[in-house]
Amino acid sequence: MSWCPDCVKAEPVVRGEMSHLPEGSVFVYCQVGERPYWKDPNNEFKKTLKLSGVPTLIRYGTPQKLVEEECFKADLVRMMFTED
Template identity: 85%
Template sequence: MAQYEQVNVRGYDEFCKAVSERQGKDIFVYFSGDKDAQGKSWCPDCVKAEPVVKGELAHLPEGSVFIYCQVGERAYWKDPNNDFKKTMHLTAVPTLQKYGTPQKLVEEECLKAELVRMMFTED
């Protein structure tokens, strides 16, 4: 039995709802490009990073929340006015972030298991 809650959301509104329902908990968010019907993201770095991030989930703090957020289709992501870029100041996918803190891993950093583990285990 996992000691954390995993939530899968798609888009900014679903993301905001998931976060607001879990206030007061440690929330870690993995932002990825949308997946197609075959389950493959349009973002090649996201495809490479996902198994690394998922492989470290056992290190999440007890009682924490892991949100897997698909940010949208490639065209939406490329729009500089999309909500993720404008409101959350995301610069790239994949991004792994400890919500509400400056702690985040971007692009290639998400491919390094030791960095992912550090984010999950350090206060």
């Protein structure tokens, strides 16, 4: 189980909406490491992907993303998975 309570809360919402992903989609689940690594301002997730919070749901190759409590909302997650 994740050290991040928001990630624990968001995971069932995100997984529940995965049935709405278009056929052929690839979903990548990536953990940001232990809490001390995440808190380091120089960690690769913050530097390379410009993450500001966890959980974060990113639609790769687009500016679309959901951050923290936005990932708790099934309707927002579904829109992320279905909109072009």
